[in-house]
Amino acid sequence: MALDIEQFYRRYGPMVLRRCQRLLRDPERAADAMHDVFVEILRRKEALTDDAPSSLLLCTATNLCLNRLRSARRKPEDKDEELLMQIASAEDPAGPAAARSLLARIFRSEKASTGTIAVLHLLDGLTLEEVAGEVGMSVSGVRKRLRLLKERAAELEDVS
Amino acid sequence: MTDRRLPDYLLERLALGELPKDAARAAQEQLAREPGGAERLNALRASDAELLARHPPQAVASEIARRRRAVIVQLRRRRAAWLAATAGAFAAVVLAVVLRPGPEQTWIKGDAALLVYRSRGAQVEQLQSGATARAGDTVQLAYARAHQTFGVIVSVDGAGKVTLHMPEQEGQAARLVRDARTELPHAYELDAAPGFERFFLVTSDSPFRASAALEAARKLAARGNAARTEPLALPKGFEQSSFLLLKESP
Numbered sequence: 001m002a003l004d005i006e007q008f009y010r011r012y013g014p015m016v017l018r019r020c021q022r023l024l025r026d027p028e029r030a031a032d033a034m035h036d037v038f039v040e041i042l043r044r045k046e047a048l049t050d051d052a053p054s055s056l057l058l059c060t061a062t063n064l065c066l067n068r069l070r071s072a073r074r075k076p077e078d079k080d081e082e083l084l085m086q087i088a089s090a091e092d093p094a095g096p097a098a099a100r101s102l103l104a105r106i107f108r109s110e111k112a113s114t115g116t117i118a119v120l121h122l123l124d125g126l127t128l129e130e131v132a133g134e135v136g137m138s139v140s141g142v143r144k145r146l147r148l149l150k151e152r153a154a155e156l157e158d159v160s
Numbered sequence: 161m162t163d164r165r166l167p168d169y170l171l172e173r174l175a176l177g178e179l180p181k182d183a184a185r186a187a188q189e190q191l192a193r194e195p196g197g198a199e200r201l202n203a204l205r206a207s208d209a210e211l212l213a214r215h216p217p218q219a220v221a222s223e224i225a226r227r228r229r230a231v232i233v234q235l236r237r238r239r240a241a242w243l244a245a246t247a248g249a250f251a252a253v254v255l256a257v258v259l260r261p262g263p264e265q266t267w268i269k270g271d272a273a274l275l276v277y278r279s280r281g282a283q284v285e286q287l288q289s290g291a292t293a294r295a296g297d298t299v300q301l302a303y304a305r306a307h308q309t310f311g312v313i314v315s316v317d318g319a320g321k322v323t324l325h326m327p328e329q330e331g332q333a334a335r336l337v338r339d340a341r342t343e344l345p346h347a348y349e350l351d352a353a354p355g356f357e358r359f360f361l362v363t364s365d366s367p368f369r370a371s372a373a374l375e376a377a378r379k380l381a382a383r384g385n386a387a388r389t390e391p392l393a394l395p396k397g398f399e400q401s402s403f404l405l406l407k408e409s410p
Contacts, residue, residue: 014207
């Protein structure tokens with residue numbers, strides 16, 4: 001799948017940037033992350049088969065921002081940010097594995113990262129059914145992932 | 161959840177027309193029930209225009225391409241680590257030059273072509289067919305302007321040896337990246353085989369086994385010097401292009 005970067009950005013860039021801004025709360029960091037989201041997608045464009053890339057871009061942006069939040073470990077400024085930090089910290093201590101998992105899902109070989117699932121449900125407000133549709137899993141699979149995440153971070157019990 | 165506000169996530173996908181049919185209908189109904197729902201779509205479009213003005217597509221595309229090349233170079237460096245023992249620092253230089261920015265890297269039209277880059281000492285260059293090379297040179301292969309779907313790259317050397325370069329293992333032909341310059345995962349070092357090294361890119365719109373190209377290459381290699389100039393004998397439906405490297409005497 002050949003991609004014209006400029007055209008691709010024209011269509012999806014604002015959406016990705018808004019996503020990164022929502023998660024990172026910082027225009028400069030969001031713009032930086034947005035560039036890297038497209039780099040991630042382009043890195044594997046040969047295998048990109050989805051004809052509705054918005055879902056893949058949003059999930060990639062979510063995962064990338066979670067990784068950045070995990071690295072930054074800054075003090076949350078509100079409840080949403082606190083929730084995000086908890087998800088980022090709790091998801092998988094081996095961050096790169098989570099990133100690999102998401103990339104693999106993007107290219108249709110594996111499931112979404114647990115952190116992405118948690119953000120879609122807990123922060124974005126998607127129903128379990130909608131999350132399942134977005135990440136290509138069963139509702140019970142989504143529920144199980146969320147349960148595992150909660151087990152890793154007991155504090156998530158209070159906000160879910 | 162019927163009274164909830166339509167999540168921004170779904171609104172984005174709705175605005176792009178990328179929600180599945182049923183989900184799109186449900187989202188539109190939800191938006192219609194929401195106070196100010198219709199305005200949210202308008203606000204999104206206004207935000208699109210504002211963000212594209214603040215981050216112009218040409219500049220962003222250029223920065224994405226720059227970062228992408230940097231990432232690829234990093235990956236190539238990892239993949240080419242095996243070269244360190246023989247080619248040392250040259251590997252990274254080869255790859256940096258291979259991945260030099262170029263507008264054609266994203267969109268290339270025309271006939272498929274084999275590209276060969278050579279690192280010798282501190283010098284890295286793209287070679288033209290018929291160029292000379294010598295044992296110890298590090299060579300990176302790439303292809304461009306592929307308009308067929310499947311491909312194999314093989315080489316025949318002056319000693320009659322046939323080597324498969326793409327795919328990395330015998331089996332089905334590789335699926336080609338169309339309209340983009342694509343480097344093979346590994347550079348390699350030329351050995352001391354005398355005379356020449358000739359590379360063939362064999363392509364087809366139908367899947368085929370690498371053995372078809374290998375077999376044709378072996379037959380040509382058995383004809384000695386004819387392998388410098390003659391094409392591979394391939395069935396109808398295949399296309400081929402070749403690249404000749406002449407070997408300097410040690």
